[in-house]
Amino acid sequence: MPAHVPVPATESADDAPAAPSPEPAAPEPGPGPLGRERAHLTASRAALRAMREDVQSLDIRDVTANWVNAAVLEAQIEARIKALADLAHTPLFFGRLDYLLSAQEGQSFYIGRRHVHDAEGDPMVVDWRAPVSQPFYRASRRDPQDVALRRRFGYTGGELTAYEDEHLTDPEEVERTSRLLQAEIERPRVGPMRDIVATIQPEQDEIVRSGLSGTVCVQGGPGTGKTAVGLHRVAYLLYAHRERLARTGTLVIGPNRSFLHYIEQVLPALGELEVRQSTVDELVAHVEVRGADDARAAVVKGDARMAEVLRRAVRSHVSMPSEAVVVVRGSRRWRIPAYELQEMVRELLERDMRYGAAREALPQRIAHAVLVRMEQAGEAPDDRIQDAVARNPAVKAAVKALWPPVDPAKVVLRLLSDAAFLAEHAEGVLTAEEQAAVVWAKPPRSVRSARWSPADAVLVDEAYDLVRRTQSLGHVVLDEAQDLSPMQYRAVGRRCSTGSATVLGDLAQGTTPWATGSWADALGHLGKPDAAVEELTAGFRVPREVIAYASRLLPHMSPGLAPVSSVRENPGSLVVREVAQEERDAAVVAACTGSLAREGSIGLIAADDRVPDLARALAAAGMAHLEPGTETTAASRLTLVPASLAKGLEYDYVVLDEPAAVVAGEPDLRTGLRRLYVALTRAVSGLTVVHARPLPPELH
Numbered sequence: 001m002p003a004h005v006p007v008p009a010t011e012s013a014d015d016a017p018a019a020p021s022p023e024p025a026a027p028e029p030g031p032g033p034l035g036r037e038r039a040h041l042t043a044s045r046a047a048l049r050a051m052r053e054d055v056q057s058l059d060i061r062d063v064t065a066n067w068v069n070a071a072v073l074e075a076q077i078e079a080r081i082k083a084l085a086d087l088a089h090t091p092l093f094f095g096r097l098d099y100l101l102s103a104q105e106g107q108s109f110y111i112g113r114r115h116v117h118d119a120e121g122d123p124m125v126v127d128w129r130a131p132v133s134q135p136f137y138r139a140s141r142r143d144p145q146d147v148a149l150r151r152r153f154g155y156t157g158g159e160l161t162a163y164e165d166e167h168l169t170d171p172e173e174v175e176r177t178s179r180l181l182q183a184e185i186e187r188p189r190v191g192p193m194r195d196i197v198a199t200i201q202p203e204q205d206e207i208v209r210s211g212l213s214g215t216v217c218v219q220g221g222p223g224t225g226k227t228a229v230g231l232h233r234v235a236y237l238l239y240a241h242r243e244r245l246a247r248t249g250t251l252v253i254g255p256n257r258s259f260l261h262y263i264e265q266v267l268p269a270l271g272e273l274e275v276r277q278s279t280v281d282e283l284v285a286h287v288e289v290r291g292a293d294d295a296r297a298a299v300v301k302g303d304a305r306m307a308e309v310l311r312r313a314v315r316s317h318v319s320m321p322s323e324a325v326v327v328v329r330g331s332r333r334w335r336i337p338a339y340e341l342q343e344m345v346r347e348l349l350e351r352d353m354r355y356g357a358a359r360e361a362l363p364q365r366i367a368h369a370v371l372v373r374m375e376q377a378g379e380a381p382d383d384r385i386q387d388a389v390a391r392n393p394a395v396k397a398a399v400k401a402l403w404p405p406v407d408p409a410k411v412v413l414r415l416l417s418d419a420a421f422l423a424e425h426a427e428g429v430l431t432a433e434e435q436a437a438v439v440w441a442k443p444p445r446s447v448r449s450a451r452w453s454p455a456d457a458v459l460v461d462e463a464y465d466l467v468r469r470t471q472s473l474g475h476v477v478l479d480e481a482q483d484l485s486p487m488q489y490r491a492v493g494r495r496c497s498t499g500s501a502t503v504l505g506d507l508a509q510g511t512t513p514w515a516t517g518s519w520a521d522a523l524g525h526l527g528k529p530d531a532a533v534e535e536l537t538a539g540f541r542v543p544r545e546v547i548a549y550a551s552r553l554l555p556h557m558s559p560g561l562a563p564v565s566s567v568r569e570n571p572g573s574l575v576v577r578e579v580a581q582e583e584r585d586a587a588v589v590a591a592c593t594g595s596l597a598r599e600g601s602i603g604l605i606a607a608d609d610r611v612p613d614l615a616r617a618l619a620a621a622g623m624a625h626l627e628p629g630t631e632t633t634a635a636s637r638l639t640l641v642p643a644s645l646a647k648g649l650e651y652d653y654v655v656l657d658e659p660a661a662v663v664a665g666e667p668d669l670r671t672g673l674r675r676l677y678v679a680l681t682r683a684v685s686g687l688t689v690v691h692a693r694p695l696p697p698e699l700h
């Protein structure tokens with residue numbers, strides 16, 4: 001059970017017993033262990049300052065040959081100075097490991113977000129990602145990993161105010177729950193998502209530190225830390241493989257912009273500024289999306305069989321030669337007969353190259369055949385002649401006719417507009433009914449005027465990849481992955497075809513008509529069928545009572561999935577309030593007012609079509625509210641969240657309006673229940689459900 005780490009003794013801390021809310025301490029380093037730790041903190045801060053000053057005083061005039069180098073170097077120095085900033089509210093270290101005398105020469109290491117060294121180069125704080133830090137997360141009484149003492153530090157507003165010790169090899173010590181860890185988990189939420197570097201749990205750490213070469217898929221219920229783990233894995237990989245990933249790049253994919261705003265601070269807080277964040281839609285934005293599909297069309301367009309239809313359609317542009325190519329050079333004519341050209345075309349088609357690459361290879365093949373004939377005639381042509389022949393007008397004209405350039409968007413446009421063209425390439429792949437579902441009723445005139453849907457854009461992306469290989473990144477994190485269609489998995493998969501991925505999701509939270517039913521299928525479409533699937537079951541967000549309530553829905557929508565077991569010890573307040581229809585909006589506003597009386601952020605979640613009414617009700621009561629994705633602050637804490645955007649977000653207190661409307665907002669009962677499950681699992685400290693209509697029977 002992750003929250004229960006063996007914590008025997010705060011008694012040994014002679015001047016500072018650890019406490020969930022550590023007392024505001026005098027900053028003066030006093031005597032005793034806490035005083036010494038504070039002194040180490042002060043010295044570490046000074047060392048960090050010295051490191052920063054060293055960089056600031058670098059004079060690059062003598063070492064840069066030109067202004068380009070100088071600009072690059074200056075940018076690097078700028079980034080380094082930023083990375084060395086001492087953030088007042090981010091503790092420089094949060095833990096300490098004392099190794100046994102037999103290991104690491106009995107040394108102590110302070111574990112923090114970044115490495116700090118003194119003037120001699122000796123470490124004052126080691127990076128949490130360094131191998132020497134790993135036992136901080138993994139060592140246990142059963143497997144102490146050469147650790148004699150693990151110490152966790154508690155801070156109040158940047159001041160070191162408490163610590164907790166575990167002597168992992170001491171048989172006398174009793175196992176207790178870490179109060180500092182518990183306090184961290186239960187800290188009220190305001191603002192964007194935070195890093196969890198001080199409290200990563202052992203099973204989370206195994207995922208975080210898994211190697212760059214393998215793809216990992218994490219199934220986990222709401223609040224089990226999937227997003228947190230994925231982001232920390234990126235930070236870890238960037239540390240362990242910085243040069244390689246700097247070359248190849250990393251990308252985090254989330255479901256929408258609100259979500260990306262919510263998580264965008266985590267990596268910078270860990271010192272990583274270079275990671276791109278995107279939605280799937282943004283990745284495939286070759287065409288402007290202005291349209292939408294009905295569920296039936298979207299499901300067919302998202303089906304992996306569409307890849308075969310597109311492949312055939314793109315390759316249908318190739319035609320078999322029926323005439324010879326004659327190349328004239330000087331007084332000589334070189335003739336490549338049709339049957340030889342046919343062989344070349346056939347061979348290129350069989351090699352299954354990208355359409356564009358084959359198109360580039362064909363003139364070289366023809367030129368090679370000409371060269372062979374030249375040699376047979378006693379000439380001694382070199383590579384330059386081959387290139388010249390490949391550019392010969394007769395060869396160019398032949399290639400243009402046999403293997404014409406293809407515009408990927410136009411191919412998709414034609415497939416979706418021309419029923420006969422679609423039928424030709426979907427023969428034996430899509431049924432007549434499926435074909436009818438995807439063809440546009442009113443064919444657009446051009447790529448520009450077409451009302452492309454998100455699913456169409458994915459098809460265009462697939463077509464682009466058939467023509468020219470999509471560049472692969474070194475690592476891709478795919479969050480809320482359960483909602484992707486097979487074609488979307490393929491789009492993501494080609495962006496990590498030579499790299500690896502972290503796939504995060506919860507099958508029970510799948511709310512698209514094409515949501516994945518099994519991770520094995522999803523990973524197959526992603527092109528990573530051998531990826532390991534890990535499961536996280538300990539919940540760090542939702543209080544026990546609330547998760548138990550939400551889990552009543554599980555057997556009705558995702559049978560077989562294990563409910564989350566909450567590690568939150570504070571009794572979560574779950575209030576379910578039935579009111580008369582005409583009092584409902586007022587009751588919702590009152591619930592928000594009640595929640596605002598407490599600390600932390602408040603999310604009012606409602607069916608999408610209830611949002612305008614509730615916005616008016618809040619305005620009438622003089623209560624300002626934010627949109628999802630806008631940062632909550634101490635002054636502005638209430639966000640009105642349409643249920644369709646709630647996924648991945650969390651609020652300290654949630655007021656949920658009319659569950660029946662949330663369910664009814666979806667096209668089918670299963671999706672409706674899943675949407676409700678998402679809405680019910682956003683609260684950290686308390687959930688108030690307000691309803692006038694009967695609750696969905698599955699909640700009883």
Ligand SMILES: Nc1ncnc2c1ncn2[C@@H]1O[C@H](COP(=O)(O)OP(=O)(O)OP(=O)(O)O)[C@@H](O)[C@H]1O
Nearest residue numbers: 196199200201222223224225226227228540541648
């Ligand atoms: N080891 C941990 N220590 C402290 N807090 C944690 C830990 N793991 C997760 N959390 C916190 O729990 C909350 C939920 O985490 P996260 O959003 O990553 O979960 P999730 O599995 O992605 O949830 P969902 O399925 O709802 O998207 C976050 O506030 C996160 O910071």
